[in-house]
Amino acid sequence: LSLRPTGRRRKKTGKKEGKAVNLIILDGGELDGAGEAALRDGRAAHLIGVLHAAPGSVVRIGLLDGPLGRGLVTSVSPPVVTLRCTFEPTAPPRPPVDLLMAVPRPKVMRRLWPQLAALGVGRITLTNAARVERNYFDTHVLTPGCYRPLLIEGLQQARDTHLPAVTIHRQFRPLIEDHLNGLFADGARLLAHPHASTTIRGAVDGPTRRVLLAIGPEGGWNEFELTLLERHGFRTVSMGPRTLRVDTACIALLGLVHDALRR
Amino acid sequence: LSLRPTGRRRKKTGKKEGKAVNLIILDGGELDGAGEAALRDGRAAHLIGVLHAAPGSVVRIGLLDGPLGRGLVTSVSPPVVTLRCTFEPTAPPRPPVDLLMAVPRPKVMRRLWPQLAALGVGRITLTNAARVERNYFDTHVLTPGCYRPLLIEGLQQARDTHLPAVTIHRQFRPLIEDHLNGLFADGARLLAHPHASTTIRGAVDGPTRRVLLAIGPEGGWNEFELTLLERHGFRTVSMGPRTLRVDTACIALLGLVHDALRR
Numbered sequence: 001l002s003l004r005p006t007g008r009r010r011k012k013t014g015k016k017e018g019k020a021v022n023l024i025i026l027d028g029g030e031l032d033g034a035g036e037a038a039l040r041d042g043r044a045a046h047l048i049g050v051l052h053a054a055p056g057s058v059v060r061i062g063l064l065d066g067p068l069g070r071g072l073v074t075s076v077s078p079p080v081v082t083l084r085c086t087f088e089p090t091a092p093p094r095p096p097v098d099l100l101m102a103v104p105r106p107k108v109m110r111r112l113w114p115q116l117a118a119l120g121v122g123r124i125t126l127t128n129a130a131r132v133e134r135n136y137f138d139t140h141v142l143t144p145g146c147y148r149p150l151l152i153e154g155l156q157q158a159r160d161t162h163l164p165a166v167t168i169h170r171q172f173r174p175l176i177e178d179h180l181n182g183l184f185a186d187g188a189r190l191l192a193h194p195h196a197s198t199t200i201r202g203a204v205d206g207p208t209r210r211v212l213l214a215i216g217p218e219g220g221w222n223e224f225e226l227t228l229l230e231r232h233g234f235r236t237v238s239m240g241p242r243t244l245r246v247d248t249a250c251i252a253l254l255g256l257v258h259d260a261l262r263r
Numbered sequence: 264l265s266l267r268p269t270g271r272r273r274k275k276t277g278k279k280e281g282k283a284v285n286l287i288i289l290d291g292g293e294l295d296g297a298g299e300a301a302l303r304d305g306r307a308a309h310l311i312g313v314l315h316a317a318p319g320s321v322v323r324i325g326l327l328d329g330p331l332g333r334g335l336v337t338s339v340s341p342p343v344v345t346l347r348c349t350f351e352p353t354a355p356p357r358p359p360v361d362l363l364m365a366v367p368r369p370k371v372m373r374r375l376w377p378q379l380a381a382l383g384v385g386r387i388t389l390t391n392a393a394r395v396e397r398n399y400f401d402t403h404v405l406t407p408g409c410y411r412p413l414l415i416e417g418l419q420q421a422r423d424t425h426l427p428a429v430t431i432h433r434q435f436r437p438l439i440e441d442h443l444n445g446l447f448a449d450g451a452r453l454l455a456h457p458h459a460s461t462t463i464r465g466a467v468d469g470p471t472r473r474v475l476l477a478i479g480p481e482g483g484w485n486e487f488e489l490t491l492l493e494r495h496g497f498r499t500v501s502m503g504p505r506t507l508r509v510d511t512a513c514i515a516l517l518g519l520v521h522d523a524l525r526r
Binding site for chain 1: 283285377378381382383420421422423462463464481482502503504505506507508511514515516517518519521522525
């Protein structure tokens with residue numbers, strides 16, 4: 001049996017859109033009583049075309065929102081690959097970072113979905129803000145049919161199984177005043193702001209186990225929004241004086257928050 | 264006179280591709296002896312269409328590879344806007360991070376250029392690696408005609424004036440063995456590797472003033488490349504166990520290195 005470092009092969013062929021599959025993710029419903037799954041979609045194509053899977057190959061698998069494991073290839077008859085799946089006793093920990101984000105432009109949001117899941121986010125809460133264009137809400141990019149596969153793509157890249165929970169709130173104020181405590185019961189609340197004097201590391205102190213990170217729209221939150229957020233426990237933090245695009249800032253901030261929580 | 268927070272307006276119109284112009288960058292050759300510049304390209308269009316500049320308006324400007332300053336609008340006659348420019352006595356400091364990067368896919372590289380300049384990079388050195396496809400070198404995306412405007416776009420976003428120096432090396436080994444010390448005389452050399460035990464913060468100690476960060480191709484450096492880099496002073500660092508896409512990793516790592524250097 002060989003445990004193939006999935007994705008290694010992919011890089012060499014370089015045919016597809018940079019989607020490295022470092023883990024094959026299965027949904028619980030795909031497993032029969034004996035722990036067997038018959039795949040016939042892109043995952044099967046990846047197993048056949050990229051990993052050259054044959055009966056006896058073993059590949060890394062993960063159960064969506066469950067544990068990691070190994071899949072023994074029991075048969076390959078294109079386009080179907082059958083795996084016998086065994087899983088570790090426990091699932092990997094849920095990512096300790098949540099995101100509260102003003103809806104960005106659809107094109108930006110589309111690019112962010114897989115990157116957010118890859119960086120590791122427990123919950124993604126998208127909201128309105130004065131500087132968000134209304135039509136950003138009426139887009140395909142905010143439908144589960146669009147974002148779910150993109151999130152799973154990110155999980156397969158990063159070898160995680162935790163699908164971020166996504167909710168979309170068209171009204172900022174009721175979200176902050178009425179729903180926030182239910183959605184994010186615990187954890188430090190941080191608000192990225194270029195003029196803040198506290199660093200992320202400074203704000204994530206010893207006992208902090210979870211962080212809810214708020215990221216504004218291009219152009220920033222307005223005064224009303226800032227005040228409301230601060231009144232609901234958000235502490236402003238900065239990662240330096242440079243003004244970054246929302247997507248760049250979001251990725252860099254998630255990296256910094258994860259790093260600060262790892263100490 | 265009003266100092267307009269450039270870019271603020273842009274966000275509301277939201278018409279263009281997320282290119283926030285927070286600073287109008289001028290080239291030295293555009294200034295006449297009296298410090299006046301007549302703009303007639305996208306910058307003039309931005310001044311007229313987005314900032315609604317009129318004679319008497321003052322806007323943030325920067326001299327490419329030079330100081331920041333202010334531009335007093337002296338005339339507006341579309342498509343030309345004339346600015347009288349004054350500059351601060353000194354230029355902002357050069358970003359303390361350099362990048363040694365295996366050439367990524369052209370589409371990824373194209374997206375990275377403005378983000379690298381916005382995050383702040385002194386020098387970008389692109390090189391070959393076993394897992395880089397040969398044809399990545401023969402692309403428009405690696406020509407100054409393509410990357411220079413994208414880098415300036417990033418500077419205008421982040422309000423910096425330091426155009427990253429770019430060099431492209433088709434041969435990895437001569438670069439590392441013969442040219443590296445000339446290109447990067449000082450600074451800590453870090454190599455991002457998922458299995459390293461040292462964090463970036465741990466590797467950037469007190470006296471470190473500059474960092475050269477090496478980022479491999481999708482799929483990573485091979486053994487030969489890793490050994491050669493380590494033999495030339497690169498220390499492996501990790502930002503956690505998740506395997507990220509090269510562009511995601513690059514942005515998150517630059518954020519972490521900048522943060523570690525700011526302490």
